[in-house]
Every structure is written in C-alpha cells, then in structure tokens.
Amino acid sequence: MVSVRYQHLHKAFGDGSVALQDFSLEVADGEFLTFLGPSGCGKTTTLRMTAGLETPTSGEIFFGERPVVDLPPGRRNIAMVFQSYALYPHMTVQQNLEYPLRKQGVARDERARRATALAATLQLDALLHRRPKHLSGGQQQRVALGRALIREPEVFLLDEPLSNLDAELRTQMRAELIQLHRRIGRTMIYVTHDQVEAMTMSTRIAVMSKGELQQVGTPLEIYREPRNRFVAAFVGSPAMNFVEGGIELRDGRAVFRAAGLEVALPDARSARLAGLARASGVLAGIRPEHLSLEPGSGEGRVLVVEAMGHEDIVTAETPAGRIVVRSAGTATAAAGDLVPLRVDPEKLHLFDAASGERLAC
Amino acid sequence: MRLKTSDSLIGVAFITPAATLFLLLVAYPLFQSILISFSAINTMTLKGHYVGLANYLDILQDQEFWRTLVNTLIWTAGSLVLQVLLGVGFALLLHRAFPGRALARSLVLFPYLLSTAVAVLVWRWLFNDLYGILNYGLVHIGLIERPIAWLSRMPEAMISVILVGAWKFFPFVVIALLARLQTIPLQLYEAARIDGASAVARFWDITLPQLSGVLAVVVLLRSIWDFKEFDLVYLMTGGGPGIGTQTLPILVYREAFPQLHLGKGAAIAVVMLLVMLVFMLLYLRQSARGDER
Ligand SMILES: Nc1ncnc2c1ncn2[C@@H]1O[C@H](COP(=O)(O)OP(=O)(O)OP(=O)(O)O)[C@@H](O)[C@H]1O
Ligand SMILES: [Mg+2]
Numbered sequence: 001m002v003s004v005r006y007q008h009l010h011k012a013f014g015d016g017s018v019a020l021q022d023f024s025l026e027v028a029d030g031e032f033l034t035f036l037g038p039s040g041c042g043k044t045t046t047l048r049m050t051a052g053l054e055t056p057t058s059g060e061i062f063f064g065e066r067p068v069v070d071l072p073p074g075r076r077n078i079a080m081v082f083q084s085y086a087l088y089p090h091m092t093v094q095q096n097l098e099y100p101l102r103k104q105g106v107a108r109d110e111r112a113r114r115a116t117a118l119a120a121t122l123q124l125d126a127l128l129h130r131r132p133k134h135l136s137g138g139q140q141q142r143v144a145l146g147r148a149l150i151r152e153p154e155v156f157l158l159d160e161p162l163s164n165l166d167a168e169l170r171t172q173m174r175a176e177l178i179q180l181h182r183r184i185g186r187t188m189i190y191v192t193h194d195q196v197e198a199m200t201m202s203t204r205i206a207v208m209s210k211g212e213l214q215q216v217g218t219p220l221e222i223y224r225e226p227r228n229r230f231v232a233a234f235v236g237s238p239a240m241n242f243v244e245g246g247i248e249l250r251d252g253r254a255v256f257r258a259a260g261l262e263v264a265l266p267d268a269r270s271a272r273l274a275g276l277a278r279a280s281g282v283l284a285g286i287r288p289e290h291l292s293l294e295p296g297s298g299e300g301r302v303l304v305v306e307a308m309g310h311e312d313i314v315t316a317e318t319p320a321g322r323i324v325v326r327s328a329g330t331a332t333a334a335a336g337d338l339v340p341l342r343v344d345p346e347k348l349h350l351f352d353a354a355s356g357e358r359l360a361c
Numbered sequence: 362m363r364l365k366t367s368d369s370l371i372g373v374a375f376i377t378p379a380a381t382l383f384l385l386l387v388a389y390p391l392f393q394s395i396l397i398s399f400s401a402i403n404t405m406t407l408k409g410h411y412v413g414l415a416n417y418l419d420i421l422q423d424q425e426f427w428r429t430l431v432n433t434l435i436w437t438a439g440s441l442v443l444q445v446l447l448g449v450g451f452a453l454l455l456h457r458a459f460p461g462r463a464l465a466r467s468l469v470l471f472p473y474l475l476s477t478a479v480a481v482l483v484w485r486w487l488f489n490d491l492y493g494i495l496n497y498g499l500v501h502i503g504l505i506e507r508p509i510a511w512l513s514r515m516p517e518a519m520i521s522v523i524l525v526g527a528w529k530f531f532p533f534v535v536i537a538l539l540a541r542l543q544t545i546p547l548q549l550y551e552a553a554r555i556d557g558a559s560a561v562a563r564f565w566d567i568t569l570p571q572l573s574g575v576l577a578v579v580v581l582l583r584s585i586w587d588f589k590e591f592d593l594v595y596l597m598t599g600g601g602p603g604i605g606t607q608t609l610p611i612l613v614y615r616e617a618f619p620q621l622h623l624g625k626g627a628a629i630a631v632v633m634l635l636v637m638l639v640f641m642l643l644y645l646r647q648s649a650r651g652d653e654r
Pocket of ligand 1: 018
C-alpha cells in the first residue's frame, strides 16, 4: 500500500496547450481522493500521468518513496478503469478478468480460481462466457472494475467510470464503490466532473480549474470554506449566489452591504473583519440553502418557482442581482410576489472581488 | 413488415437492369462454358459434338493437369503467404506516425496500380541473366559466383514469379489492414499496457485478434484472385521452363487456343471454378459472420 505524491507536476502538449501547472498534492495511503473540475481542467491528464500513459513535462510523481515517472505503466502496480471501460472486445468476461494475471505469469488454475471468486462478488458469475458487447453498460462497468481489482494493485485510478451509466445505476454503483473502497482500503484516485459523486464518495476532493489545483480538502471543508470564488461556485447545487458590495463598520460591528441587501455579521467574525472594511470590492457568496423567505436582509421580486415537493427553488430579482433561494416547504411563494429575504449571517462567504480569494474571516 | 404491391413493383423495377446485366454477362457465359465442357469442339471452326464426361475423364488422367494444379497451389500459397506477411508488416509500419507518412502510404500502392504488363517488363529486365541488375548485384556482393538464369531454371522461375506476385499484390493487403487498424480503439492498448503487456504481447493479444476478421476476408479474396491469375505468370515466364510455372489459367488458354481443344479447356475452367467456389463459400460465410459482429 502506498501514498501518491505529486511534486510540481507540469504538462504541456506538443501543440503548446498547457494541461497542468505546478501541481503538488499528496494522496494519503488508503485514501479515496477525487479530482473534481470542469471539462478540460486536466483531470484525465493528471490521472494518465499517474498511470504512466503520459509523461510529465516536468515534476515528479512518487508512489511512497519511489519516483515512478520513468516506470512503464505495467511496472507501477496500478489499475485503471477507463470511462469507455476499454474491455477487450474479442475476449470473454473471464478472459478479460484473467488478462492482467496472465501477463503476470499467474498459473492457469490460480487465474481461473481468482476470476471466478471475483466474478461472484461482482455478480458476474452468470456472464463469464459472454463477450463485452453482449453485456449491458452496468455489467461492462463491473467487468472493467473486476479487471482492475483482480491483480490487487496498490493504486486504483478511475476516470469518470460512472458517466456512461443511467442515473439509477449510477447511484447504485456509487454506493458499491464506497463499500468496495472500505473493504479493500487501497488508495483510489477518482476523476469526475460530477460534484455529487465527489461529495458522496471521497475522503478528500482536489478541485481543479484550467490545469491548476484550486483547493484540497474533505467534502465538508470544500463546501463550508471554499478557498476562492471558483471553488465556491463549482461546488453546491443549485450554485452559490454572488453579490458584490462592501463591508462597513457600524457600532463596532461589520456589516456586508450591497444594493438593497444588508447582512450584519456575527460578533466573532466582526472582530476579524474590522481591518478589511471597505466601501466596495467585496464579493459575498450565499448558498441558496442559507437564504430564507423571511424579513432580515432585503427583498426581491419572484421570477420563477420550481417546486421540488419538499422544497421550492425560488429565483428572485433583487437590486443586487438575481438570487436563488431554497425554501423549505411547499408553495412558499408565487411568481410576481415581493418576498423578504434573510441571509444566515453565520454562513455568508466573503471574497475579494478582484482576486476571487476568500477573505480571512 | 409486409410490402405493398406497388412497393414490390418498384423493387422489381430497380433490380431488373442489374439482373438483366447479370444474366447476360455472367450467367449466360458461365452456362455456355459448362455446356462446352461436355463437348468436343474445335476452337477455330466451333464445330463439335456432345461427348458427356469425356473431357473431364481426360483431364483426370492427364499428368500435365495434375502437375499444373500443383503449380497453381504452390504459386497461390507462396505468393499469398508473402503478400500477407508483407501486408501486415507494411500496414503496421504505415500505421505509426512518422514524417512523410502520407507520401509513404500512397507510394506503397504503386505496385498494385501499375499495369501488370509494365511491371513484368521491368521485373524481367531486373531478373535478366545477361544484363539484369539483380545478378549484377548478387555477383558484386559475392552471394553468387556467376549470373543465374532466374526465369529459365527451376525452382528459380517459380520463386521469381512468386516474389513478383507478392510484390504486385501486397498493397491490397496493406490498404485493407490499414483501414481496420485505424478503427482499433487506442484505449485497448493503454489498458493492455497497464495490465503489463509488452509491445509484442499487445500485437498478439489485441492487434491480431482485431485484424482477424479483415485478414480472413483478405486471404480468401486474394486466394481466389491468385488462383486465377493469368497475366502476371504468363508474361513473366509463359509458364516455363517447360511447364515449370504453368498454372491452370495458362493451361486453359493453351488447350483452348494453340491446341484448339475448346471443350477440354472449358472443362479445366469448370474444375477451377469448383475450387474457387469452395473459397467463395468460405468468403460468404466469413462476411456473414462479419456483418453479425
Ligand atoms: N493528447 C493531447 N494533445 C493536446 N492537448 C491535449 C491532449 N490531451 C489533453 N489535452 C488538453 O489538455 C487539457 C486537459 O485535458 P484533460 O483531458 O486532462 O481534461 P479533463 O479535465 O479530463 O476534461 P474532461 O472532463 O472533459 O474529461 C485540455 O485543454 C485538452 O484539450
Ligand atoms: Mg477527462
């Protein structure tokens, strides 16, 4: 079992496009770490460099203490699950499962024994003699997982393994992957652009954007204390509201002020914010779940109400811009209503409007 | 779904020209040849009479026929094996990225596009025992002591014909395989690399199985075509020395024209047809299986 350490990893392609810049991160032994980010941010490239399918332009990757950049994929003791599964089409399920063992020179009986045992745990036993194209997407997915599991590698790499499945199967496989990770306790690096997958499965999440690491932390840390505007906006659904304004001190208390919106910050935060007071240039981030249709901070005109059953997603127009509110209950508002808005001051996120960095408070 | 009468009429209308052409140009001559093969007919006068199976019995007892059949099999198998080896090799080479690949891909087609007559002319000149560059080169580097009469000695003549045949027809194999190679997903190779497969193992475990369908079709087509190849062999050696490189199509020609035994020539052609029919059936089965896949 090993940890994976990226040290100042940099990758530029022949055409000059930079996929990854100064990427440093340590994935702890046994951790389930997720690379999360929008399309094209370099998640796959990083994973492929970990696998040895791509060579970094500069920087190092360590498995434990061992530098691996010069090792071919077959000697890294890793397994990878591809988004397209990459099952060998001319081989049966059993042959697919056994292939990594065959290449390691494991004897035929032993191979068959392990493939059969694994097939049972993955509910593939009835399909051992089928070819991949005669399997459903979910079954193919399981075979791909099985082929990764069978050699008991030190590190698992998974590149959007669930993205080709339908919603129901995806939820089910998510749970199975979590259990699997708990059972085998190996280091897993998982790539996705789906924040729900990242939030539900990961020990820690590494949020990436445009080839740069934005923040690493547990799902809760990422959600509660996004380090910058990008992370704040990318994680959470519906997405966080952003309102630009300033911070002023009133009777020793810090107040966030924007057009038509005022939020008095709690005492503990006020003290730390005192030095940051300014008339403008502050970006407040408010998650829809931290707003309610009660008096306190301002008001807005309802544009749309999306009824989810247990809650309404209310979009309102305010002088400070459009604001989305998750309002618990049913029929909490109707389009055209003028509704009061209250921001939970404990949960207000403050960023520097120019740099997008979180303000220290 | 059931077709409406008007739909089936349109279908018939569409197929009629093709069916007519087929009947006129394929079925009728075929039927005629089979008919002729049961007669003794003089090629010049076209006069003759029905002789039943006499031509066939004649062939079966004819030493020359059997010798020619063996020649045909040797030529077909020899040039086919070389075509496939060269074809696979070049296809793999041309599949990799290198500067000038587009040019190389068109150059490799050259032998296939060249007219057989021109190709043979050039090769006969290369193989010539007196002034051929091949002998000159081999003597020069000391592999042989004196020039070899490549085309008038056995087995050199057969070897030469096979080599030229392989050279002329391997590009067909290259094109077919190259097209297929480009459709093999790269991720299969990446998965295999992660699974610990060496370059050689990846060729055997992925490339070859993925090519096998196309390869089977190519082999069957080329065996049919090589089996009935006339121009290349005839122009190279005229079937000689003696009947050393005489293949069945040459024998058909010789019986039918210089010897004026049209009936016997036709009978040999029908025997050839039967042999090729076996390959045809294999081919149809293979392509049906391909469709299913
Ligand atoms: N082989 C390549 N040649 C040139 N540029 C590449 C290559 N592979 C990736 N890139 C570029 O590198 C950047 C990162 O790509 P990467 O595939 O890592 O993104 P990703 O985060 O996995 O995106 P997605 O969620 O769409 O899979 C992209 O801008 C992409 O265009
Ligand atoms: Mg990707």
